[in-house]
Amino acid sequence: MTATDFADKWLSHAETAVRAAARALGVDVSIVLAAACALVLAAGFAVRRRARARTRCRWKRGGFRHGTNLRHWICADCGVDAYTTTDRVPKECKRALRPVGL
Numbered sequence: 001m002t003a004t005d006f007a008d009k010w011l012s013h014a015e016t017a018v019r020a021a022a023r024a025l026g027v028d029v030s031i032v033l034a035a036a037c038a039l040v041l042a043a044g045f046a047v048r049r050r051a052r053a054r055t056r057c058r059w060k061r062g063g064f065r066h067g068t069n070l071r072h073w074i075c076a077d078c079g080v081d082a083y084t085t086t087d088r089v090p091k092e093c094k095r096a097l098r099p100v101g102l
């Protein structure tokens with residue numbers, strides 16, 4: 001049995017189960033499937049947005065720190081300051097270093 005065969009069989013079982021459940025509840029199968037799709041999409045968006053919020057910052061370039069070669073950056077999303085020795089944006093937001101809940 002190949003992986004595709006297995007997936008096909010599993011999906012047909014799942015579809016049968018969904019149809020049976022829908023019949024038992026007296027609702028249209030298409031409504032159940034649409035709700036399931038919406039749920040999956042919403043979960044996907046939530047996960048992606050959380051991942052983006054954690055890693056992406058809108059860094060605004062500031063000047064050099066007085067007397068050093070440290071480049072000053074300010075995150076426009078969370079307002080934290082960061083310094084780098086290169087001209088590249090900071091790798092991650094310092095917001096992650098703050099205690100959760102603030």
Ligand SMILES: [Zn+2]
Binds near residue numbers: 056058076079080094
């Ligand atoms: Zn940030």
